[in-house]
Amino acid sequence: MTDKLKQTVEHIGIPRLMIAGFLAVIFVTAYITGMSVPQLLSDSLVRVGMNGILVLAMVPTISCGVGLNFGLPLGVLCGLVGGLISMERGFVGFPGFFAAIAFAVPLAVVVGYLYSVLLESVKGQEMMVGTYVGFSSVAVMCIFWLMAPFRNPELIWAIGGKGLRSTLTLGNYYGKVLNNFAVFEIFGIKISGGLIGFFLLFCLLVYLFFRTKLGIAMLTAGANPVFAKSAGIDVRRMKSVGIIASTVLAAIGIIVYAQSYGFLQLYMAPLMMAFPAIAAILIGGASLQRATILNVIIGTVLFQTLLTTALPVTSRVIQGDISEVARLIISNGMILYALTRSTGGK
Amino acid sequence: MERARRVLEMKGITKQYFGNTVLNNVSIDLYPGEIHALVGENGAGKSTLMNILFGMPVIHSTGGFSGEVLIDGEKVELMSPAEAMQAGIGMVHQEFMLLPGFTITENIKLNREPTTKNALSRLFRSKSLDYLDVPTMRKDARAALDRLDLAIDEWAPVAGLPVGYMQFIEIAREIDKKEVRILVFDEPTAVLTETEADRLLESLRRLAADGIAILFITHRLDEVMAVANRITVLRDGETVARLNRDEAVVERIAELMVGRKVEKVELPPRAKEPSDEDIALTIDNLVVDMPGEMVRGLSLSVRRGEILGIGGLAGHGKLGIANGIMGLYPASGRVSKNGENIPLNSPEEALSRGLAFVSEDRRGVGLLLNEPIDRNIGVTAMQVQHKFLKSWPHFLPALRLEDRAELRAYAEDMIRKLDIRCLGPNQPVRSLSGGNQQKVCIAKALALEPEILFVSEPTRGIDVGAKRLVLDLLVRLNRDHNVTIIMTSSELGELRKVCDRVAIVYRGRLAGILPPDASDAEFGLMMAGRVGKEAV
Numbered sequence: 018m019t020d021k022l023k024q025t026v027e028h029i030g031i032p033r034l035m036i037a038g039f040l041a042v043i044f045v046t047a048y049i050t051g052m053s054v055p056q057l058l059s060d061s062l063v064r065v066g067m068n069g070i071l072v073l074a075m076v077p078t079i080s081c082g083v084g085l086n087f088g089l090p091l092g093v094l095c096g097l098v099g100g101l102i103s104m105e106r107g108f109v110g111f112p113g114f115f116a117a118i119a120f121a122v123p124l125a126v127v128v129g130y131l132y133s134v135l136l137e138s139v140k141g142q143e144m145m146v147g148t149y150v151g152f153s154s155v156a157v158m159c160i161f162w163l164m165a166p167f168r169n170p171e172l173i174w175a176i177g178g179k180g181l182r183s184t185l186t187l188g189n190y191y192g193k194v195l196n197n198f199a200v201f202e203i204f205g206i207k208i209s210g211g212l213i214g215f216f217l218l219f220c221l222l223v224y225l226f227f228r229t230k231l232g233i234a235m236l237t238a239g240a241n242p243v244f245a246k247s248a249g250i251d252v253r254r255m256k257s258v259g260i261i262a263s264t265v266l267a268a269i270g271i272i273v274y275a276q277s278y279g280f281l282q283l284y285m286a287p288l289m290m291a292f293p294a295i296a297a298i299l300i301g302g303a304s305l306q307r308a309t310i311l312n313v314i315i316g317t318v319l320f321q322t323l324l325t326t327a328l329p330v331t332s333r334v335i336q337g338d339i340s341e342v343a344r345l346i347i348s349n350g351m352i353l354y355a356l357t358r359s360t361g362g363k
Numbered sequence: 364m365e366r367a368r369r370v371l372e373m374k375g376i377t378k379q380y381f382g383n384t385v386l387n388n389v390s391i392d393l394y395p396g397e398i399h400a401l402v403g404e405n406g407a408g409k410s411t412l413m414n415i416l417f418g419m420p421v422i423h424s425t426g427g428f429s430g431e432v433l434i435d436g437e438k439v440e441l442m443s444p445a446e447a448m449q450a451g452i453g454m455v456h457q458e459f460m461l462l463p464g465f466t467i468t469e470n471i472k473l474n475r476e477p478t479t480k481n482a483l484s485r486l487f488r489s490k491s492l493d494y495l496d497v498p499t500m501r502k503d504a505r506a507a508l509d510r511l512d513l514a515i516d517e518w519a520p521v522a523g524l525p526v527g528y529m530q531f532i533e534i535a536r537e538i539d540k541k542e543v544r545i546l547v548f549d550e551p552t553a554v555l556t557e558t559e560a561d562r563l564l565e566s567l568r569r570l571a572a573d574g575i576a577i578l579f580i581t582h583r584l585d586e587v588m589a590v591a592n593r594i595t596v597l598r599d600g601e602t603v604a605r606l607n608r609d610e611a612v613v614e615r616i617a618e619l620m621v622g623r624k625v626e627k628v629e630l631p632p633r634a635k636e637p638s639d640e641d642i643a644l645t646i647d648n649l650v651v652d653m654p655g656e657m658v659r660g661l662s663l664s665v666r667r668g669e670i671l672g673i674g675g676l677a678g679h680g681k682l683g684i685a686n687g688i689m690g691l692y693p694a695s696g697r698v699s700k701n702g703e704n705i706p707l708n709s710p711e712e713a714l715s716r717g718l719a720f721v722s723e724d725r726r727g728v729g730l731l732l733n734e735p736i737d738r739n740i741g742v743t744a745m746q747v748q749h750k751f752l753k754s755w756p757h758f759l760p761a762l763r764l765e766d767r768a769e770l771r772a773y774a775e776d777m778i779r780k781l782d783i784r785c786l787g788p789n790q791p792v793r794s795l796s797g798g799n800q801q802k803v804c805i806a807k808a809l810a811l812e813p814e815i816l817f818v819s820e821p822t823r824g825i826d827v828g829a830k831r832l833v834l835d836l837l838v839r840l841n842r843d844h845n846v847t848i849i850m851t852s853s854e855l856g857e858l859r860k861v862c863d864r865v866a867i868v869y870r871g872r873l874a875g876i877l878p879p880d881a882s883d884a885e886f887g888l889m890m891a892g893r894v895g896k897e898a899v
Contacts, residue, residue, distance in 0.1 A: 230745060230752055231761040237742055243728045247691055247720065248743040249711030307733075 030302050032354065036319045040326070047330045055205035057326045063196065064321040066212035067277040070219050070270035071294040072301075072317045074263045079308040080227065081259025082239035082252075083136060085298075088147035089291035091132055092267025094158050095125040100272050100281050101181070104190050105169050113191035114276055121268040129264030133257040148291075155288045162283045185281040192279040212277060219266070224310045226262075235259055239306065296320055296348035323347065368436060370395050370576045371416075371452075371545050376430035378411055378422070385411050386428070386600045393545060393576040398567060400579045400587040403597035404620055404676070404853070409580050412597075413547060417447045417454065434545075451544040453537035455551055459529045463522035468497075468504040470521055471536045476500055507535040510573070511566045527559030531566070538570065546570065547578045552586060553678055564590050582676045584613045584891045596620055617887025621855050630861065631842045637666035637863060643847045644815055649696035651680070651687030658683040659871030660696070665815070665849060670841050672862030672879070673851040676890050680871040681851050682723055685817035689713050689720040691728070700815065714747045719813035721804045723820035723851070729804040730792050737774035737788035739803050744810035745770075777806040781836060798829025805836060816840070819851040834861050855886055 026034065048054055071089065078086040099121025108116040132150065139146045163180035167173060171189070172181055186192070198211025226232045238245040238255035245252050271290070275281045298308055301316020324344055331343070371393040378386040386408045393399050403409050414422050415432070418441030422428060431438055434450050441447045461470050477500060478484075478493030504517040513531050515524075521532065530551055537543055548567070552560040567590050571577055581587060587594055594611050596604040596619045604619045644665040651658035658680040665671050675681040687694035690710035698705045706712045713720075722728040731739055744750040751770040752763040774788035781802045785795060792803055801821060808816055818837060822830040838861050840846045852858050858865050859879040867874045867889040874889045 225764065228765050229762045230749070230765070233738075233742060233765060234746055237731065237746075240731045240734060241727075243691075243724075244731055247689065247710055247722065247728055249709075249714045249747045251711075 032300060032351070033302060033315065033319065036300060036323060040319065040322055043323075043326050043330050046334060047326065050330070050333050052330065052333065055207075057329070059207040061318075061322040061325040062206070062208055062213060063277060064325045065317050066195070066209060066216045067274050068270075068293065068297065068321055069216035069313070069317045070266055070273050071290065072297045072313050073216075073219055073223055073310075074266035074270055075294060075298045075303070076223055076227075076308045076310070076313060077235070077259040077262035077266070079298075079303060079305065080239045081235045081256050082242060082306075083143045083256055083260060084305045085144055085291075085295050086147060086260070086263045086267070087144050087291050087295070088132055088136075088151045088154075089263075089267050089294060090151035090155050090287045091128055092125055092264035093271040093287040093290045094154060095128050095264065096121045096268035096271035097158075097275075097281060097283060097287065098124060099268060100275055101165075101167060101172065101185075104172060104185070104187075104281075105167050107169070109190050111191070111194050114194045114272065117191065117272045118269055121272060122265055125265040125268035126261055129261035130257060132264060133260035136260060137253060137256065151291055152288065155285065158287075159284050181283055183282070183284045183286075185283070187276060187279055187281060191276050194276055195273065196277050212273075215273060219269070220310045220314065223266075231258065292352065293320070293324075293348055296351040299351050299354070320348070320351075368395075369393065369433075370435060371578075372433040372436075373412070373416065374431050374433070376412065376415060376428055376432075378408075378415065378428040380425055384600060386415075388430070389597065389600070389602050390430075391578075391595050391602075393578060395544065395576050396571050396574045397592040398571050398577045398579055398590050400581065400591035400594045401597065402581065402584070402587060402594060402616060402620060404855070407597040407620075408600040409597055410549075411600075413454075413549065413580070416441070416452060416547070417444045418442050419444060448540070449542070451542045453540060453543040453546045455530070455533050455537055455546065455548045459533060461521050461529055461532060464520065466518050466520050467508075467515065467524075467532055467535075468500050468517045470532055471504045471507060471517075471539050472500045473536075475540070477503070503539055504535070507539040510538060510569070511535055512562075512569070525559075527555050527562075530555060530559070530563065534563075534566065534570075538575070543575065545576045545578065547580070549580045550582065550678075551579075552581065552583060560586070582678075582891070584616050584893075587611075587616065588613060613891065613893060614884050614888060617891050617893070618882075618884040619887075621883050621887045621890065630838060633668065633842060635668070637669035637847075639664070639666060641667045643667035643700065644849075645697075645699050646684070646688070647697040647699075649684065649687060649694060649698065651683040651692050651694045653680075653683035653686050653692040656680050656683040656686070657871050658687055658694075658868075661868065661871065661873050663866060663873055665847060666863075667847055668841070668845055669863040670837065670848045670850060670861055672858035672865035673849065673868060674853075674855050674858050674865055674886070674890065675868035675874070677853065679868050681868040682819055683871070684868070685720055685819050685849065685851055686722075689718065689817065691720075691722075711747060714743065714811060717811075717814035718817065719808035719811045719815070720817040721801075721808050721819065721821060723823060725797075725800055725804055725824070729807075730800060732793040733791055735789045735791055736778070736783070736785060736795075736803055737770050739792050740774050740777055740806045740810055741770045743807055747811065750810065773810065774806075777809070781806055782832065796829070797825040798833065801825055801829070801833055802836070805833070809840070813846060815847045815849065817849050817851070820853060821850065822852070822854065822857060830857070837861060855890075859886075 044054060047057055074089060074092060075086055078084060100117040102120040103113050103117035106116065135150065136143045136146065165181060167181060172185055174180060174182055195211040195215050196209045199214065200207060200209050227236060234250045235255045235258060237248065238250055238252040242252045297316040297320040298312055299316065300320050301312035303312040327343055369392050373391050376386050376389045389408065389412060401409055415428050423442065432441060433439065439450055441450060477496040478490065479496050481494050484490065484492035501517055508515060508517055511531050511534060515528060521529065537546055551563055555563060564586060567577055567579065579591060588611065592608050594606045594616065595602060596616060598620060642664050646661060646663045649658055649661045655678055661684060673681045673684060683692065686692045688698050690708050690713050694707045698707060700716055705716055726732060741751045745752060749760050751766050751773065752760065753766050756762060771788055778785060778788065783799050783802045785799060792800055795803065821833050821837065834857060837848055837850065841848050850858065850862060862879050864876050865879055866876045869890065869892040874892065877885055877889065
């Protein structure tokens with residue numbers, strides 16, 4: 018009996034059990050203090066759909082052997098540029114959303130390829146170098162946002178200003194198009210079929226990709242590069258493809274995020290984008306070598322639900338705001354924890 | 364010399380690894396000032412014996428050993444290399460353990476530097492804060508180098524020195540230790556040129572004349588004959604002979620080294636015996652840059668339908684041949700199959716031309732340890748030949764989905780045919796035994812339906828029963844499916860058991876080809892580089 022229990026605990030993994038337990042405590046507290054639990058759940062689901070694809074972007078790099086994509090801001094910046102072009106061209110609603118993706122993806126492919134060339138030359142240091150590539154690209158793009166030739170008055174600083182505003186309202190363009198699509202209610206929980214469905218669709222696509230010949234070649238290259246070489250697989254190319262796929266997913270992810278948030282945030286906003294995504298996939302049980310779609314879904318649900326519910330509940334209980342501190346401790350602590358051990362849960 | 368007291372005695376040493384006896388009642392002794400050569404094939408137990416002498420942790424963590432070690436007639440229990448060093452045992456390694464950025468002197472005196480006190484070290488009463496006494500260091504280093512007759516600036520940095528010098532610096536470091544009375548040389552000439560090797564042997568003699576007892580481990584019988592006073596031959600973990608210099612001849616040592624009673628097994632006959640009329644693979648002047656197993660211009664013809672064995676001592680390049688042809692290490696030269704040139708340095712080209720390879724490094728190269736059996740078996744054929752994939756989309760094979768059902772069925776078929784003991788095709792290969800892992804590796808190669816199969820060290824690290832099964836399997840493949848097999852192995856016995864011909868590689872080149880029933884002495888001499896003519 019105890020053996021079986023131990024096995025189950027090992028299978029799920031202690032970090033996941035602890036967070037799930039903590040979540041349970043939060044929901045019970047919320048219920049006792051008279052907060053609306055369905056409302057908390059609805060908010061959590063929105064956050065899950067909003068962040069999910071950014072977390073999914075970690076899967077290709079982990080699978081191809083590069084590790085966590087700390088350079089996620091690169092893809093995010095491509096997504097922002099795509100989103101801006103779509104606005105500049107005056108697309109609204111779903112066409113605006115899809116136009117943003119259509120502009121962002123080719124850019125992300127090119128940027129992802131260049132990023133992969135850089136990472137190839139720093140083999141073994143990908144995560145460290147990726148972090149600084151992410152940081153410095155955000156800084157470089159700050160200059161771009163100021164110089165970019167956008168003309169739409171809603172995008173640039175008011176009253177004859179030059180350069181793009183730091184926060185752009187998407188309300189008149191494609192804000193919340195997914196969130197407001199196919200919304201339904203169960204037990205008082207509002208679920209956005211569009212947002213959640215879009216996330217799950219991408220999960221399915223990535224899942225299917227790793228069942229194709231190319232996907233399996235990439236997994237093989239990540240699992241054992243020498244084996245892959247002896248099987249005629251071009252390991253370098255597989256890493257390139259993995260990094261490009263990750264960058265593209267990050268670009269799409271930020272567009273989904275932005276439409277849900279209702280704003281496009283420029284300048285320093287993308288700086289820390291990689292960290293919550295990394296924390297989420299690690300909480301989901303991924304390791305530096307292996308990540309599955311299930312890790313993505315579990316991790317995103319646990320991490321985002323925690324962030325969404327901890328803030329209102331703790332502030333209600335202790336009449337103060339420690340949730341931002343808690344968020345930083347949990348997300349960075351989780352990254353630290355995962356980096357110190359080489360294997361993840363199952 | 365017999366009158367002198369023995370400085371070292373190892374008596375009745377027996378060591379088992381996981382139930383495998385690797386040393387059985389081995390004894391060896393050393394007198395001051397003698398050079399005692401320890402010879403034997405790979406796996407004869409030489410390194411295990413040295414590990415015991417040095418108290419390496421690997422020995423104690425695997426259950427220790429039985430028998431005793433005596434130094435100056437007193438029983439000692441050496442539990443760590445540090446204790447061995449204190450007891451006066453020094454070791455010159457095969458790989459250089461030198462810091463390239465440091466000078467020769469610094470390397471020689473590393474961590475044993477003479478020091479002078481200064482204010483800070485007096486204040487904190489800490490020797491770590493003393494100044495280095497550089498003049499004394501240089502003087503000591505100079506003395507050690509002079510003993511080796513090495514006229515090199517003791518203050519030169521190690522980086523950039525010729526390989527031969529590095530070997531001498533290793534030795535200088537050992538002899539600089541004042542307490543050293545026993546020096547072990549583990550194949551010191553393996554990486555040296557011939558003149559460097561001669562100089563090394565010369566310094567061995569000089570050190571022995573100074574009264575140091577030397578244990579000299581080598582494959583090269585010429586060197587043994589040149590310097591050794593006594594010779595101990597190990598084979599399969601047992602002492603097969605102890606010879607004095609005057610009673611030893613190269614032929615005899617060679618025979619003792621490799622000699623095994625070869626069980627004469629009747630191999631199934633063929634409809635048509637392979638012959639030189641029908642050549643499947645021609646290797647012409649192959650050069651492979653595989654560290655430790657360099658191939659330096661090897662030419663060889665492989666008959667269609669035969670099992671060709673490739674033997675030779677470690678480091679002579681037998682493993683480099685298959686690795687080079689299959690594109691795993693940089694190679695040049697010409698390799699052609701049925702007259703068609705095979706581009707080198709590309710595993711994909713070799714695989715798609717009907718060549719397959721079972722690597723000697725099963726766990727490193729051969730398997731995806733965390734993946735299930737079916738993925739391991741199928742992935743190479745899938746990538747190279749588009750097997751186990753759905754047929755859609757035709758125009759873009761890269762995006763075709765894996766056909767799980769087909770792969771599973773194939774894996775189950777292989778599991779049955781090769782008798783892979785497992786819980787099913789989903790079991791990760793990490794949890795299989797060595798023999799079953801090897802069968803998975805062979806199944807992986809078979810999925811490619813190769814015309815020519817390279818198999819390297821097929822029985823390394825697997826138990827006796829499984830060895831037999833694997834060898835039987837190779838013979839069956841050869842006879843029933845007409846696969847030409849090129850089998851590389853350090854175990855001459857198994858090559859002689861299943862091969863039609865055995866090619867011996869010496870210093871990266873073909874030394875000759877022998878029939879499997881040639882005498883032990885013929886094999887021994889060819890492996891030691893004493894004869895170089897085609898014998899078949």
